[in-house]
Amino acid sequence: MYDIIVVGAGTSGCIIASLLSKKGFNVCIIDSKKADEVGNKVCGDALISRGIDSLRFEPHKSTVMNIASALRFHAPGIKPILLKTRVFLLDRFRFGQYFLHKAIDNGSLFLDRCKALAPIVKGDKVIGIKAKVGDSKNELYAKLIIDASGINAVIRRKLPKDWFLSKSIGKNDLALSYREIRKLKRSIDTEYCEVFYDRKVVPNGYYWIFPKGDDIVNVGIGTRMNIIDYNLKERFYKNIISNPIFTESEKLSHGFGILPISPPLSCSTASGFIVIGDAAKQVNPFIGEGIRPSIISAHIAAEIIENSKNFDQDCLWDYNVEFMKRLGAKHATFAAFGSFFEKLDYKEAKVLLSVFENKSYNFDDFEDFNISLLLIIKALFKGYKQIRSILKELAIIRSVRSIYKNFPDSPNKFLEWSYKVEQFWKDYL
Ligand SMILES: Cc1cc2nc3c(=O)[nH]c(=O)nc-3n(C[C@H](O)[C@H](O)[C@H](O)COP(=O)(O)OP(=O)(O)OC[C@H]3O[C@@H](n4cnc5c(N)ncnc54)[C@H](O)[C@@H]3O)c2cc1C
Structure with a gap:
């Protein structure tokens, strides 16, 4: 029996495992991926610094490829609008691996290729999870289960339907994105993360070009999933990769990704249970930014857990209160x-x-x-x-x-x- 099981070794899972094991908890973190695949994630790779600096959180320099000074917003017929802020352009794989190893170094036990299947519930409390390792099914028990399984929300979605957590809102809940990392033949300005709002290219969405270095960019397109009646990748090639800056560029990686873009989940706790990151819909629904919220919510949750006498709903409740105050109200806005x-x-x-x-x-x-x-x-x-x-x-x-x-x-x-x-x-x- 562990003190805590964290399901998912993405940003939110690794950071909370690392914080909690440092505080002395006996933590087990699991992921369905192999250890050397943790950190592979289709993402824009842009981490906005506001709010993480006050946590004294700064990504390790080995995981940062560039630091931009603003988001530059473009729309047809409009001169660009600058939103000034420090933005870290991450090497997403190294960033993921860095925090996985930090969690392990702090004492967490990491089980890779371990797929969570469902919660184990006793009365009104979550007491464990069912999981699959290879071909064998296992039951793992802990005093607290943290669902950090990203868009899958594999534990949260399978909790009893009459629990507070199932009271979720929002109709157009998901966005679909396609993105590539490209090496360019020419140098570009590394100061600005370019965001393009053009309804003719992507109605109800936007596309982006983020500089990871003077000749490497993260370029992608994303929109609400329920209204896509066209081929997103075709649009990407026709309207974005046709831009002269991509002439003779080399595609280094590519992929589709899904992220939640609804108002925040109304309640993210139950007795013996907390949900964080994408699994709790903690993404800014207007700009699709979720790395910083994952980091902030992992810190809030770790503090509440440390000060919790037991892991009952009453003791964990302040996590909801704090998250809503610090980020949830902004996301709802x-x-x-x-x-x-x-x-x-x-x-x-x-x-x-x-x-x-x-x-x-x-x-x-x-x-x-x-x-x-x-x-x-x-x-x-x-x-x-x-x-x-x-x-x-x-x-x-x-x-x-x-x-x-x-x-x-x-x-x-x-x-x-x-x-x-x-x-x-x-x-x-
Ligand atoms: C295309 C795209 C672009 C984005 N761009 C940006 C950006 O530029 N800036 C930004 O801030 N945010 C961006 N985001 C959002 C950001 O990537 C996420 O909000 C953030 O990664 C969420 O972290 P997480 O830890 O909650 O989930 P994840 O990073 O998704 O981690 C979840 C982990 O859980 C594991 N898992 C899932 N199911 C199971 C299971 N059943 N059993 C065990 N393990 C499981 C997965 O393997 C994974 O490792 C983007 C998202 C997408 C899709």
């Missing part, structure tokens, strides 16, 4: 804003973006939605006709942020809160 933005017609979206064009802003202000009245007046002068709708939208954003920030401080008040939240998204999304 972006889910609301994203839905508003997608519904704008092309002309309206362009006028709205033109208010910000050719300027630079701090990423923090963008993430905190610090939108001044002056900008709204500017939009009016630029010919944006739907001022009433944007004022209404800003009021909605404020209210959704406040709902999530005021996540109930005890499980007793959860059902009332989640009813309110579900009604909100039902009307809104």
